[in-house]
Amino acid sequence: MATYPPDRLRGDAVCLAQIEDAMKEGIRPEDLLEAVQAYATDSAGFTRSKVCFSDNWFQSRRWQAYVEKQAEDREKSAALATDHHARLACWISDRSPMCKHITPTQVTALLASQLVTEAQIQAAGLRT
Numbered sequence: 206m207a208t209y210p211p212d213r214l215r216g217d218a219v220c221l222a223q224i225e226d227a228m229k230e231g232i233r234p235e236d237l238l239e240a241v242q243a244y245a246t247d248s249a250g251f252t253r254s255k256v257c258f259s260d261n262w263f264q265s266r267r268w269q270a271y272v273e274k275q276a277e278d279r280e281k282s283a284a285l286a287t288d289h290h291a292r293l294a295c296w297i298s299d300r301s302p303m304c305k306h307i308t309p310t311q312v313t314a315l316l317a318s319q320l321v322t323e324a325q326i327q328a329a330g331l332r333t
Contacts, residue, residue: 206220206221206241206259208238208241208242208245209241209244209245209259209262210245210248210253210256212253213253213256213257213258213259214258214259215258215259215260215261216258216259216260219260219263219264220259220260220263223260223263223264224237224263227263227268232272236272236275236276237268237272239271239272239275240268240271240272240275241268243271243274243275244257244262244267244268244271290311290314290315290318290320291320293307293311293315293320294315294320294321296329297315297321297325297326297329297331298321298325300328300329300330301329304329304330304331305330307331309332312326312331312332
């Protein structure tokens, strides 16, 4: 609630009840907090009368679109990271000259994901 625009806070009990219901549905508190922060950012340029009161925002579940977008963004980010790691693993298995650009943190992540072995890392000239 602290991140919601202060002049649009209203109905604390209703908001807290809606937050509790959302958490019972499996929504993480961090996700709701990020949704409120995203709404505050989105509505920053609005005239105050266009910013939804907090109790209405929670009751009408406007937060849900933000939570769903966050989940989509996390999935996209995870897919990109997986694709990136697959490309790095390919460089290592091919002993590509591009291996020199692989950081120690990436090497550790590749080993943890079991996309490459310690022997492949050493053969490519990388150390962990």
